[in-house]
Amino acid sequence: QQQVKQSPQSLIVQKGGISIINCAYENTAFDYFPWYQQFPGKGPALLIAIRPDVSEKKEGRFTISFNKSAKQFSLHIMDSQPGDSATYFCAASPEYVLLIALWVDSNYQLIWGAGTKLIIKP
Amino acid sequence: EAQVTQNPRYLITVTGKKLTVTCSQNMNHEYMSWYRQDPGLGLRQIYYSMNVEVTDKGDVPEGYKVSRKEKRNFPLILESPSPNQTSLYFCASSLMGPTSGRAGELFFGEGSRLTVL
Numbered sequence: 284q285q286q287v288k289q290s291p292q293s294l295i296v297q298k299g300g301i302s303i304i305n306c307a308y309e310n311t312a313f314d315y316f317p318w319y320q321q322f323p324g325k326g327p328a329l330l331i332a333i334r335p336d337v338s339e340k341k342e343g344r345f346t347i348s349f350n351k352s353a354k355q356f357s358l359h360i361m362d363s364q365p366g367d368s369a370t371y372f373c374a375a376s377p378e379y380v381l382l383i384a385l386w387v388d389s390n391y392q393l394i395w396g397a398g399t400k401l402i403i404k405p
Numbered sequence: 406e407a408q409v410t411q412n413p414r415y416l417i418t419v420t421g422k423k424l425t426v427t428c429s430q431n432m433n434h435e436y437m438s439w440y441r442q443d444p445g446l447g448l449r450q451i452y453y454s455m456n457v458e459v460t461d462k463g464d465v466p467e468g469y470k471v472s473r474k475e476k477r478n479f480p481l482i483l484e485s486p487s488p489n490q491t492s493l494y495f496c497a498s499s500l501m502g503p504t505s506g507r508a509g510e511l512f513f514g515e516g517s518r519l520t521v522l
Contacts (some may be wrong), residue, residue, distance in 0.1 A: 289447075292445070296451055297482075315509075317510075319511070324515070324516075325511025325513075325515055325516070326409070326495050326496070326497070326514050326515055327448070327511070327513050328512075328513065329510045329511065372448060373448060376503065392450060392453065392463070392502075392503060393450075393503045393511075395447050395448045396447060397445060397446060397447035398447045398448075
């Protein structure tokens with residue numbers, strides 16, 4: 284129930300094409316879904332995130348689509364560019380809304396997908 | 406410049422020789438965490454700390470120790486490294502816990518590649 288399954292493991296897309304990476308989860312308590320982007324030799328960095336109150340979030344060429352009933356979410360990269368070549372990680376967690384002391388419950392952590400290595404061919 | 410700094414970036418050591426990977430952040434973040442990254446396994450959390458003197462185990466804590474004596478530093482200690490600890494290690498920090506929406510955005514260091522012979 285705690286897993287996030289990410290696919291594909293690797294993906295090659297022609298420049299200008301659409302890259303699509305999918306993630307699926309089982310825990311219905313998950314309500315925060317970030318995507319992290321990692322360039323070779325660097326640490327991951329937050330790319331975009333979504334909560335399930337919306338079905339889609341767009342930031343530039345990057346779009347997250349969210350299907351709550353199917354418990355799936357995906358990252359779409361439009362007009363893919365060679366500079367988008369990186370490893371992409373999806374993640375999920377329950378978002379802990381703080382009503383009392385911030386550090387009361389330390390059990391909520393991100394559950395990570397295994398990553399997708401994306402290569403954009405020129 | 407806001408950053409998470411890890412040292413060393415590369416290390417080759419031998420089985421059983423104690424080593425420490427340091428991590429320091431200059432963003433006054435409460436939360437810090439260590440991950441290891443292995444091909445096909447993604448990011449696996451080793452230990453995390455919600456605040457000074459507060460640490461907890463992640464998914465793969467065996468063979469590792471941490472301490473959080475100061476807010477900015479969160480060293481990872483391998484008391485007796487073994488070859489199965491050969492990996493790429495990342496330290497990360499966030500203003501609040503990672504499930505706190507945007508305030509939980511994780512900032513990662515550039516990684517420390519460790520090889521244990």
